[in-house]
Amino acid sequence: xxxxxxxxxxxxxxxxxxxxxxxxxxxxxxxxxxxxxxxxxxxxxxxxxxxxxxxxxxxxxxxxxxxxxxxxxxxxxxxxxxxxxxxxxxxxxxxxxxx
Amino acid sequence: xxxxxxxxxxxxxxxxxxxxxxxxxxxxxxxxxxxxxxxxxxxxxxxxxxxxxxxxxxxxxxxxxxxxxxxxxxxxxxxxxxxxxxxxxxxxxxxxxxxxxxxxxxxxxxxxxxxxxxxxxxxxxxxxxxxxxxxxxxxxxxxxxxxxxxxxxxxxxxxxxxxxxxxxxxxxxxxxxxxxxxxxxxxxxxxxxxxxxxxxxxxxxxxxxxxxxxxxxxxxxxxxxxxxxxxxxxxxxxxxxxxxxxxxxxxxxxxxxxxxxxxxxxxxxxxxxxxxxxxxxxxxxxxxxxxxxxxxxxxxxxxxxxxxxxxxxxxxxxxxxxxxxxxxxxxxxxxxxxxxxxxxxxxxxxxxxxxxxxxxxxxxxxxxxxxxxxxxxxxxxxxxxxxxxxxxxxxxxxxxxxxxxxxxxxxxxxxxxxxxxxxxxxxxxxxxxxxxxxxxxxxxxxxxxxxxxxxxxxxxxxxxxxxxxxxxxxxxxxxxxxxxxxxxxxxxxxxx
Numbered sequence: 001x002x003x004x005x006x007x008x009x010x011x012x013x014x015x016x017x018x019x020x021x022x023x024x025x026x027x028x029x030x031x032x033x034x035x036x037x038x039x040x041x042x043x044x045x046x047x048x049x050x051x052x053x054x055x056x057x058x059x060x061x062x063x064x065x066x067x068x069x070x071x072x073x074x075x076x077x078x079x080x081x082x083x084x085x086x087x088x089x090x091x092x093x094x095x096x097x098x099x
Numbered sequence: 100x101x102x103x104x105x106x107x108x109x110x111x112x113x114x115x116x117x118x119x120x121x122x123x124x125x126x127x128x129x130x131x132x133x134x135x136x137x138x139x140x141x142x143x144x145x146x147x148x149x150x151x152x153x154x155x156x157x158x159x160x161x162x163x164x165x166x167x168x169x170x171x172x173x174x175x176x177x178x179x180x181x182x183x184x185x186x187x188x189x190x191x192x193x194x195x196x197x198x199x200x201x202x203x204x205x206x207x208x209x210x211x212x213x214x215x216x217x218x219x220x221x222x223x224x225x226x227x228x229x230x231x232x233x234x235x236x237x238x239x240x241x242x243x244x245x246x247x248x249x250x251x252x253x254x255x256x257x258x259x260x261x262x263x264x265x266x267x268x269x270x271x272x273x274x275x276x277x278x279x280x281x282x283x284x285x286x287x288x289x290x291x292x293x294x295x296x297x298x299x300x301x302x303x304x305x306x307x308x309x310x311x312x313x314x315x316x317x318x319x320x321x322x323x324x325x326x327x328x329x330x331x332x333x334x335x336x337x338x339x340x341x342x343x344x345x346x347x348x349x350x351x352x353x354x355x356x357x358x359x360x361x362x363x364x365x366x367x368x369x370x371x372x373x374x375x376x377x378x379x380x381x382x383x384x385x386x387x388x389x390x391x392x393x394x395x396x397x398x399x400x401x402x403x404x405x406x407x408x409x410x411x412x413x414x415x416x417x418x419x420x421x422x423x424x425x426x427x428x429x430x431x432x433x434x435x436x437x438x439x440x441x442x443x444x445x446x447x448x449x450x451x452x453x454x455x456x457x458x459x460x461x462x463x464x465x466x467x468x469x470x471x472x473x474x475x476x477x478x479x480x481x482x483x484x485x486x487x488x489x490x491x492x493x494x495x496x497x498x499x500x501x502x503x504x505x506x507x508x509x510x511x512x513x514x515x516x517x518x519x520x521x522x523x524x525x526x527x528x529x530x531x532x533x534x535x536x537x538x539x540x541x542x543x544x545x546x547x548x549x550x551x552x553x554x555x556x557x558x559x560x561x562x563x564x565x566x567x568x569x570x571x572x573x574x575x576x577x578x579x580x581x582x583x584x585x586x587x588x589x590x591x592x593x594x595x
Contacts, residue, residue: 001384009461016417016464017424018457019445031519032462038520039406045485052480053487055307055337056293056536056560062336076200080428091426092440 003036004029101128105230105587108172108266108320115171116162126155126215129173133264135215136592141239142249142259145186146218154215160513161213168347170213170322175265177256178219179226180311181300182206185216189302190224190252193423193430193451204332205269205311206326209358212327217265220255224453225420226276226304228252232456234515240512241284242589243550247509250280250525253333256314256442257284261586263320267324268314273305274408275529277312278541282504282553285543285585287321287570288314292560297332305415306337308408316584318542318570319472322350325563334358341561349564353571356390357557360569363557365401366528371506374547379503381552382544385571385576394497398489400482404531407482409523410466410475411534417463420456423448458519487535494559499569502528504541504553532557540566542574543585551585 006029013020013028020028074087083090103111104127114120130148137143151173158171176182179189181199183206188194199254202210204266209216223233231239241249242261249258253270257280260268270277272290281288289312296311303309313324319457329343362383369378387393425431425447452460466475493500505525514520532539537560544554554573558565578584 004465008465012461012464012468013469016448016460017421017441017445018448018452018460019442020457024449024457028458028461029514031458032465034520035409035458035462036465036475038125038523039409039475039479042403042406042410042482043402043474045400045407046478046481050481050484053483054476056487056534057337057339058421059337064333065314072200079200080197082425082434089427090182091433092436092438092443094440 006031101131103128104132104263106266107317108169109323111172112169113264122155122158122215124150125171126173126217129217129265132262136262137265139240139245139592140242140258140262141237142175142220142255142262142264143218144188144190144221144236144255144386147185147216150185151215151217158213158215165211165213167212167327168326168564169267171215172267173215173217173265174209174267174269175218175220175256175259176206176216176269177271178222178251179271179302180205180269181302182219183215186218188218188236189226190222190236190454191451191456192235193447195430197428201300202310204297204334205328206300214267214327220253220259220268223252224254224456225302225416226252226271227416227455227459229275229279229522230515231255232512233453234474235453238512241509242592243285243509245592247511248283249275250283250509252276253280253314257281257286257288260284260286260314260316261589262592266315267320269311269328270314271301271309271311272533273308273412273518274533275526276290277314278504278529278539278553278555279525281314281541283509283551285551285589286314286316287318287540287542288312289321289325289540289563289566290532290538291325291329291563292339292538294337295343295538295561295563296329297335297338299332299334303419306419306446308412309416316586318567318574319350322346322567339561344364344561344564346564346567349567350571352568353575355386355569355572358391358569359394359497360386360391361394361493361500363401363502364395364397365399366502369495370527371503372508372547374508375503375552377552378544378547378552382573383501385573389572389576394522396493396497396500398531399530400485400489400494403482404486404534405523405527407479407486407534408530410479411483412460413463414476415463415464417460417467420460423451431435483534486531490535490537490559499565500557502555504528504555508547508550508552528555536560538563538566540570542570543577545577545585546588
């Protein structure tokens with residue numbers, strides 16, 4: 001049984017901000033299905049009493065002294081920008097025209 | 100071909116220190132080898148000839164300024180680490196032309212140690228793959244047989260070592276990307292303990308699994324490089340603030356007398372090729388003859404590791420790769436003044452990411468999405484706990500664990516590229532290590548039908564020195580039998 005439909009792949013791709021082409025949608029739905037079947041075995045591995053583990057190190061709240069250290073200059077920070085203006089990143093419009 | 104390129108890094112460093120040869124000559128010899136062989140091998144995405152020769156001249160001038168054991172020795176850097184002013188692509192079109200404004204901590208440490216960086220090596224896009232075929236810039240070929248893959252994702256670094264283009268290389272290992280390429284190219288690679296080497300400036304794929312590490316043709320060279328790059332870094336909050344285990348002393352001692360070595364039952368049998376199993380058994384016999392006790396150990400939850408990995412890694416990747424948004428650096432497509440930032444972002448990510456990267460982002464976004472989180476990502480995180488418990492139980496009985504690094508020798512280019520699940524199986528023996536954050540080495544165990552087989556050693560966290568005790572002991576016996584490193588048996592490259 002298919003776990004994920006073409007429409008669902010389209011919805012997920014929109015969440016992930018990727019405009020998939022028509023042929024990509026179809027291919028991916030099939031491939032993701034096969035992969036999910038292969039990994040679904042994890043659902044049978046552990047009981048409710050097993051805690052989840054997100055990280056190999058048991059560390060929390062790593063802090064450093066609050067002192068000013070050298071950082072990138074505006075020119076260095078903007079050196080890879082697709083577009084910049086007045087020492088800032090220039091981006092396409094974020095809000096609608098009426099805003 | 101210069102004799103210099105067949106020497107080990109430690110031999111080269113000694114020659115340079117005694118002024119019998121200059122770093123410039125050594126660097127030039129490797130640059131010559133790259134220019135003669137890389138049209139075929141394609142290990143490098145960028146060769147920084149001018150920068151490397153400048154660094155080499157500096158190293159010659161500042162001979163006595165560092166106490167580095169690798170002063171003046173050249174190295175190949177995986178293209179996933181930021182090097183200031185040098186193109187860094189991660190094998191992706193989305194970063195084509197990007198030149199980082201800063202150095203990764205690993206790069207800073209290499210420069211401080213007088214190591215000469217030759218260039219950036221090819222890799223599967225964003226380190227997602229086991230063959231280097233997922234590079235947007237074309238595959239790397241295995242110097243043992245140029246119709247075959249050099250492993251992945253760090254196939255470029257491993258192939259550069261095997262083709263004598265560099266005596267040292269840096270790789271990164273999220274599920275096996277240092278060890279699997281080392282295995283299939285007959286070289287040595289170490290994934291240090293998670294947190295043992297700084298991740299600052301390493302372009303993130305799966306942050307709780309990623310680890311940079313050393314690659315070379317001998318165990319001692321690997322240890323020398325490990326020592327140079329390891330240690331606490333305040334710029335990486337997950338870096339361990341503790342002394343680095345003395346890996347160099349361990350590589351020199353190379354003694355397994357009295358050690359208990361556990362053979363992981365679940366990492367053998369079905370799926371493991373006959374030649375791989377034979378070389379593995381021979382290596383075990385050597386270690387036993389050297390005074391180690393060999394014990395079979397069961398890690399029953401390892402059978403779930405691959406499934407857990409292919410949920411956790413894509414989930415973290417889907418979040419990490421959100422930074423490639425066409426706004427601050429990298430590719431931007433469709434910004435014609437009529438489209439919104441969101442449309443430009445979505446078009447750029449379709450054009451800039453390759454198929455495998457899209458596949459993993461979609462898979463990860465799905466596994467993290469409402470309604471599926473507990474069933475997929477949550478279950479995978481529980482498996483991670485079970486695997487970590489398996490390791491703890493095993494290490495209560497033995498000092499290290501061992502297995503073949505990969506189930507098969509290098510496969511043909513194109514053979515698995517249309518079957519993601521078959522490709523993922525290449526990492527079945529290496530993945531449990533990353534999930535638990537322990538340390539691991541692959542070193543050559545010999546050949547099967549003329550192709551290299553890897554022997555994997557797994558040590559508890561922060562006991563990286565044990566990898567070198569065992570690896571060094573095994574290598575001593577094997578290289579005596581082979582009359583030098585396995586890589587010296589590589590057939591001459593037939594240039595096309």
